[in-house]
Amino acid sequence: MSGSTQQNVGLFPVSYRIGTGAPGAQSLALHLLVSTPNAKVNGTAVITQATNPPLDVHSDVWGEYTYLTVMSPGVSKILVTAQGNHGGPGSNSIDNFDVRLVVGTDWREGVANYRYFDGQRWHEVNNAPAHLQESLPSPYHPGPVISPHPPILPLYAAPIQSAIASGDLAQMKNLAKLAQQQLDQQPQLQSALEAAKKEVSRLQSR
Numbered sequence: 001m002s003g004s005t006q007q008n009v010g011l012f013p014v015s016y017r018i019g020t021g022a023p024g025a026q027s028l029a030l031h032l033l034v035s036t037p038n039a040k041v042n043g044t045a046v047i048t049q050a051t052n053p054p055l056d057v058h059s060d061v062w063g064e065y066t067y068l069t070v071m072s073p074g075v076s077k078i079l080v081t082a083q084g085n086h087g088g089p090g091s092n093s094i095d096n097f098d099v100r101l102v103v104g105t106d107w108r109e110g111v112a113n114y115r116y117f118d119g120q121r122w123h124e125v126n127n128a129p130a131h132l133q134e135s136l137p138s139p140y141h142p143g144p145v146i147s148p149h150p151p152i153l154p155l156y157a158a159p160i161q162s163a164i165a166s167g168d169l170a171q172m173k174n175l176a177k178l179a180q181q182q183l184d185q186q187p188q189l190q191s192a193l194e195a196a197k198k199e200v201s202r203l204q205s206r
Contacts, residue, residue, distance in 0.1 A: 011035055015133045016101070018112045024050050026125065028114060030099065032061065032080070034107075038174070040064050045084050045097050047116050057116050059084030059097040067105070077102050077110075101130055108132045 018028035032043035049055035063082025084097035096117040103110030110130045
């Protein structure tokens with residue numbers, strides 16, 4: 001992960017709202033589960049717009065990410081490339097979505113180019129601003145998904161259920177292994193959290 005300013009390790013969620021945010025403008029909601037051991041992403045994409053008839057395109061998404069490192073004093077970036085269809089990579093469904101998302105090494109802000117198929121023809125959107133959604137149902141923004149508590153379970157469930165539906169044995173084994181690794185690390189997270197709380201209390205009492 002050369003060039004990264006934040007060493008996220010394991011499995012963590014990111015959720016982006018891609019678009020201008022103007023009333024009536026097209027919007028892409030991109031929800032991804034990022035696997036750092038193999039630099040892969042899995043998730044969903046939903047494109048909506050208040051038109052007549054309304055635009056509502058859903059896709060199961062998979063892809064990868066790479067670090068775009070540059071010489072100092074340049075700024076390094078992360079490039080996420082993904083495609084989507086109904087059912088995931090193991091299904092017989094034709095692709096109806098692809099995206100190239102460039103964000104900072106903190107995964108928070110960026111710009112996206114994407115295409116989608118509305119059932120009749122392909123449409124292309126370029127240079128759409130992307131913003132990480134702070135309302136993501138996780139205490140990490142982004143951070144390791146290592147807690148077994150209910151708010152996190154759907155984030156594991158989506159890619160695992162997609163892998164099960166596709167019959168992709170290798171993907172199922174990989175996701176199961178990563179999830180188990182994260183759960184096994186929970187005691188270390190708890191210890192680190194307690195240490196952080198003590199340090200916060202100590203500094204605040206000065």
